[in-house]
Amino acid sequence: MSTYSITVEGTSNPAIKKFQANQFLVNHNSYEFHNIDDATNSPLAQQLFYLPFVKTVYIAQNFVAIEKYNIVEWIDIQNEVSKQIEDFLNDNGVIIIEDIAAKKIPVTVYAESTPNPSTLKFVANKKLVTSPFEFKTIDDTAHAPLAKELFHFPFVKEVFIDENYVSVQKYDMANWDEIVTETREFIRNFIQDGKEVVTAEQLKTPQQLESIAEATFENLDDISKEIVNIIEEYVKPAVASDGGNIVFKNYDEKTKNVSVILQGACSGCPSSTFTLKNGIENMLKQMLPGHINAVEAING
Numbered sequence: 001m002s003t004y005s006i007t008v009e010g011t012s013n014p015a016i017k018k019f020q021a022n023q024f025l026v027n028h029n030s031y032e033f034h035n036i037d038d039a040t041n042s043p044l045a046q047q048l049f050y051l052p053f054v055k056t057v058y059i060a061q062n063f064v065a066i067e068k069y070n071i072v073e074w075i076d077i078q079n080e081v082s083k084q085i086e087d088f089l090n091d092n093g094v095i096i097i098e099d100i101a102a103k104k105i106p107v108t109v110y111a112e113s114t115p116n117p118s119t120l121k122f123v124a125n126k127k128l129v130t131s132p133f134e135f136k137t138i139d140d141t142a143h144a145p146l147a148k149e150l151f152h153f154p155f156v157k158e159v160f161i162d163e164n165y166v167s168v169q170k171y172d173m174a175n176w177d178e179i180v181t182e183t184r185e186f187i188r189n190f191i192q193d194g195k196e197v198v199t200a201e202q203l204k205t206p207q208q209l210e211s212i213a214e215a216t217f218e219n220l221d222d223i224s225k226e227i228v229n230i231i232e233e234y235v236k237p238a239v240a241s242d243g244g245n246i247v248f249k250n251y252d253e254k255t256k257n258v259s260v261i262l263q264g265a266c267s268g269c270p271s272s273t274f275t276l277k278n279g280i281e282n283m284l285k286q287m288l289p290g291h292i293n294a295v296e297a298i299n300g
Contacts, residue, residue, distance in 0.1 A: 004089035006082045011065070015055075017074050019064045019085050022208075025095050029194065030126060031059045043094045044085070051084075053077065059095065061127060109188040111180050112165075114243040118157070119169040119264070120176055121243030122187050128197045132162040132245045134263045143199040146190055153186075155179055160245070160264030161197065167243040167264040223291050224251045227258055230287055235280055239266060246280075249298055256293035258284065 009018040031042060034056055039045035044064070045057040053072045058065040064085055068074065089095070112121040135141050136158055141148035146166070147159040155174035160167040166187055170176065191197070217225060228248050239246050244266030249259040260280070281295040 004086055006086040006089075008078045008082050009063075013067070014074075015070070016065055016067045017078055017081075019066070019082055021062050021064075021089070024062050025064070025089075026059060026061060027194070027196065029096075030061075031096065033057045033059075041097045043097070044088055047084075047088060047093075048081075051081070061130070107188055107192040109184050109191070111184050112243070114167070116169070116242075116244075116266070118172070119167055119243060120180060120183070121165050121167050122184055123165045124187070124191055125164070126191070127164050128166070128191070129161055129163065132160065132263060133198060134245075134267075135159040135161075144197070145195055145199070146187070146197045149190065150183075150186070153179075153183070158267065160243070160267075162240065162245060162264065165243060169264075169267070221251070221253070223253070223288065224248070226288055227251055227284060230284060231260070231280075234283060242266070256291060258292060258295045259298055260295060262297045 005022045007020045007022075009020050011018055031045075033039040033042060033045045033049075036046050036049040039049060039057065042057075042059065045059065048054050048057050048064075048066065053068045054066055055069050056067040058067075066081065068077075108125045109122050112123055114121050133144060133147070135144060135147040135151075138148060138151035141151060141159075144159075144161070147161065150156050150159050150166075150168060155170045156168055157171050158169040160169075168183060170179070217228060220228065231246060231248055235246055244262065244264035246266065247261040247263065249261050251258050258281075281292070284292045284295065
């Protein structure tokens, strides 16, 4: 096992600091403890409650968040707390004892429509993955147990998983009215049972994802960098809310054409061409005048 390292991050609440680990601490579940008796299934949380200023401890996939009482300032104690957590983890300390009943938030999943009538977005009340995963066929799902199980339904054509939702694209043979409840309940039960959505070796921490993204970004030409920044800031949030994703593929300096990959609900969506031409293409032309001729979807 690799060595744990902890970095300190602020939050919107000045009383709470996040102690971010460079690898995963728990799988899928999140935990919240309000005192030492509340933390019977977490030796790590119990140890932290011996610090007199600790009010609440939160443990999630790759971080520990601590809310403090106002008797001290974070600037005076955060490095000491960070080192204590780091030492505990590297001494093979137990984070969560799974066989003791934990106070887990019940899993809920609701279905949400998308601009693509063939695709529904099934939104969970917990984080499922740290980065997008797209599955066109069952052959792609060797490391994705949830997607593999979904492909056993004869109406499932494609699966896309990101953050806290699963987008399922169906074949025309079925109507959503007839299958939405079955699909939603299957996904909810799968997550509730604590099964792996994607195998642990495929998951990356936010720090790893950021490092990969930065390395890729630095290898791009200047115009491509500007295109990526525009897509990330103005396009991706709207696309994600519709259960999809857009990925920059390349920019041809000679033809001034931009190629993107559409995933999830955006893939095969009847309105995707309109979105590309009247939305993304026009935006890039306005923001990068003289540099953009057309935007093309590789698999839209």
